[in-house]
Amino acid sequence: MREYLQRTIVCPHCGHHTSVELDATQGDQDYQDECLACGATIHLRLHRDELKDRLQLFVDTDDEQIF
Numbered sequence: 001m002r003e004y005l006q007r008t009i010v011c012p013h014c015g016h017h018t019s020v021e022l023d024a025t026q027g028d029q030d031y032q033d034e035c036l037a038c039g040a041t042i043h044l045r046l047h048r049d050e051l052k053d054r055l056q057l058f059v060d061t062d063d064e065q066i067f
Contacts, residue, residue, distance in 0.1 A: 020044070
């Protein structure tokens with residue numbers, strides 16, 4: 001598996017397509033990025049499934065509340 005990947009995601013706020021670089025060397029990651037079009041915060045969760053040798057990227061808004 002390549003360690004650095006470039007992917008296009010869709011902003012969950014405005015629908016703008018933007019490119020992100022994924023670094024798979026650190027395993028599972030949870031971080032935030034900013035949409036270049038609307039400026040809203042995008043929550044990104046990266047999961048590395050080593051058994052199946054694949055990456056899963058979850059994109060959602062950061063304003064969801066967890067109770």
